[in-house]
Amino acid sequence: MEVTAGWTHRAFPMEDASRVGEARRHAAQLAAGMGWSELDAGRLALVITELGTNLQRHAHQGRLLIAARPQASEVEILGIDEGPGIPDIALAMRDGHSSGSTPGTGLGAVKRVADAFEIHSTMPEGTVSVARVRAAGSRRETVRPGPGSxxxxxxxxxxxxxxxxxxxxxxxxxxxxxxxxxxxxxxxxxxxxxxxxxxxxxxxxxxxxxxxxxxxxxxxxxxxxxxxxxxxxxxxxxxxxxxxxxxxxxxxxxxxxxxxxxxxxxxxxxxxxxxxxxxxxxxxxxxxxxxxxxxxxxxxxxxxxxxxxxxxxxxxxxxxxxxxxxxxxxxxxxxxxxxxxx
Structure with a gap:
């Protein structure tokens, strides 16, 4: 019977552009520790760059939470902010969409590159998102610790x-x-x-x-x-x-x-x-x-x-x-x- 040890996240407040790079370097270390290929590590870096840049430019109290899940050969990236919220998520997911007051740029890229991506937003409370990037060839379910329902x-x-x-x-x-x-x-x-x-x-x-x-x-x-x-x-x-x-x-x-x-x-x-x-x-x-x-x-x-x-x-x-x-x-x-x- 397989037991999944719970993962712990590390928080990166997106106070300025340098924190995006800090989060990206941390994720690169996690990927290297799991023996990821350069291609998979590059996909992970892109997801963190897009999510982190959105939070830094557009959100209040935005932060990325990052955790490795070695049993799934996966890195989980959570985005959390305290407003202003996204009025139209479908529009924000379109490539090239940007707004001076709400996130948007890059969300479409995150959805394409990540192995799993979900986002939820309310106004004015803010937005939460979860993205997961897995090493190529990993078929494990991303939100389940083992066989079952x-x-x-x-x-x-x-x-x-x-x-x-x-x-x-x-x-x-x-x-x-x-x-x-x-x-x-x-x-x-x-x-x-x-x-x-x-x-x-x-x-x-x-x-x-x-x-x-x-x-x-x-x-x-x-x-x-x-x-x-x-x-x-x-x-x-x-x-x-x-x-x-x-x-x-x-x-x-x-x-x-x-x-x-x-x-x-x-x-x-x-x-x-x-x-x-x-x-x-x-x-x-x-x-x-x-x-x-x-x-x-x-x-x-x-x-x-x-x-x-x-x-x-x-x-x-x-x-x-x-x-x-x-x-x-x-x-x-x-x-x-x-x-x-x-």
Whole structure:
């Protein structure tokens, strides 16, 4: 059974033109580390140049988030800004279109060159986009960690000033219709918090199909040599339309559909230090629902209205909107989104 270790993004605020080059050089290092050809690395550089230049020239608080996904031989590039928004995305995607107030130039090129590209924009809130570039010959699905009918999208960012994230997540397709996922938030942030969260994902990877209460107990034992952390482990069963979950600490969760919005909470406690006997809870998944897990770097009180138009699209777009609108800007921030593949 293949386990996907969650990826962490590095943020590049597009404050001036030099940051576009910085993002491009970082992506080149990621591509080289995965043994990419010059042609594939060139496609990646073009996508970053076009998206980054648009953000730098036209957007407010624009930034690129870049992450390598070695298991898929892929680099993910997220574009996030806080306005002014694109009034006509179809027009903006046409080659040669440009505007003095809204992005547009280069989006058509990104769609052609990237292996996957989706964009969502509202006015005046802003625009989010996700582009993925894969090495030639890679046939892996881009938003799914393995065989099955569950799509997964995620954003994971270190706290301001940190180079590593104290959050970590992992996922596994336990069978064709079922995915298990773990999200951990090490106490504090920085390298010591990262040790705790990575110990949690490593423990999860040992037996991702195990009963959830057993997984949490095993993670609790594994974190006893660390500073500890908050942990949630969940399983989405597409065939049975159910979510089961357990955890300890302040990982938040929501089930959201077009007509449904329900939060689910984990028990008090800190894995690695002290937890209660794990209690596993089940909930029904309505049609077209998404399951959202996030660390406390994201505000817990957020409205589902802005993400409802995205429920049937790439789940990473949902994660981007929540990060943009509800990050606390002082801690590691992670959002993991799962939905059934329709």
């Amino acid at each position: 569950i799509l997964i999208g995620a954003v994971c960012l270190p706290a301001p000033g940190e180079t590593v994230s104290g959050d970590a997540w992992a996922a596994a397709a336990t069978d064709a219709d079922c995915n298990a996922v773990l999200l951990a938030d090490g106490l504090g942030h920085g390298p010591e918090a990262a040790k705790a969260s990575l110990a949690a994902t490593a423990s999860f990877a040992q037996a991702p199909a195990a009963e959830l209460h057993a997984t949490l107990e095993r993670v609790h034992q594994a974190l006893q040599t660390t500073r500890g952390g908050a942990v949630c482990v969940a399983r989405v069963d597409a065939a049975a339309s159910t979510l089961t979950f357990t955890g300890a600490g302040n990982i938040s969760g929501r089930i959201v559909s077009g007509v449904f919005d329900k939060a689910f909470i984990t028990q008090h406690g800190t894995a690695g230090i002290r937890i209660r006997k794990p209690e596993v809870t089940s909930a029904e998944l309505p049609p077209h629902a998404v399951v959202i897990l996030h660390s406390d770097g994201i505000e817990t009180r957020w409205s589902a209205e802005r993400i409802r138009p995205l429920l049937q699209r790439d789940p990473t777009l949902v994660a981007c909107v929540l990060l943009r609108d509800h990050t606390r800007h002082r801690d590691d921030a992670t959002v993991v989104v799962l939905r059934r593949k329709e």
